[in-house]
Amino acid sequence: MTATDCLSTWLRVRRDADWQRAPVLRRVQPATDGFRVWCEGPVRRRDPVRANRLLTAYTLARAAAAYRCPLDFTLLATWQREVLGAAEAPFRVNDAYAKAGRERYGLTPRTQADFAVCLREAIETELPPAARAARAYLDVAFFHPFTDGNARAALLTLVHVLAREDIVLPEVGPLQITRYPDDPVGAADLSTLIGVLNRR
Known part of the structure; x- marks a missing residue:
């Protein structure tokens, strides 16, 4: 087990990453909702129950964006209870x-x-929406607030932040790659990837 506190490392990287170079996103609704397509495709093929839980949590995340609910741990825990099928998170x-x-x-x-x-x-x-969404994704990944399902919580947070700006990505699969807390270039590149997906 590593002795390094990777959360402390991330908080330093978070301050130093070049978030301002994030691309401008188009507020155009795509023909397909990438999160739903991802759930109905690879997630459902692997585990239908997991797909259904994710879709329920996604519906809640989109509704919270529409109602401009405060983004806090209580809101994330609401989604996470659905993701995990648990009474508490x-x-x-x-x-x-x-x-x-x-x-x-x-x-x-x-x-x-x-x-x-x-x-x-x-x-x-x-900050530009792509930067805020990318940073929030990494915040959830590296704060690791839940005992399980943090990758799913991070993706739900990303799509929620974008939905608050009326932005839906037509594809989310490429976001599912390994991220490291000591990588400021990779952190900023996540916002660039969001921009690429936004234009597909």
């Missing part, structure tokens, strides 16, 4: 590990409060 109470234990995300008395600030910044800052 609390914030983790211990350090979390990913990538077969190679990454450790520390837990301090400030972790949940820091996460709340990051989520607010996803909708309250002047």
Whole structure:
């Protein structure tokens, strides 16, 4: 197990990444909703129950965007209960590990409060929508707030942030690649990828 706190590493990278170079997104509804296509395609072929739960959570995420609900942990936990089919989805109470234990995300008395600030910044800052969506995705991935299903929570957060700007991606599959907390170029490149998908 790694001794490095990858969450602390991410918070430094988050400050230094060049978010301003994010592309401008088109507010045009595509012919297909990429998240739904992804759920109905590869996710359903692998696990129909998982697909149904994701689609239910996605419906909630889109509705929350339409109603301009505050983006906070309570909202994410609402989606996560659907994703996991669980009665509760609390914030983790211990350090979390990913990538077969190679990454450790520390837990301090400030972790949940820091996460709340990051989520607010996803909708309250002047950064371009692609940058805010990419950064929010990585925030969820590296804060790792839940004991399970954080990759799904991150993707739901990304599509929610874009939906608040009336943006729907026609494809989300390419977003499903491994990300690293110590990679500022890769973090900014995620916003570039969102731009590429937006124009397909």
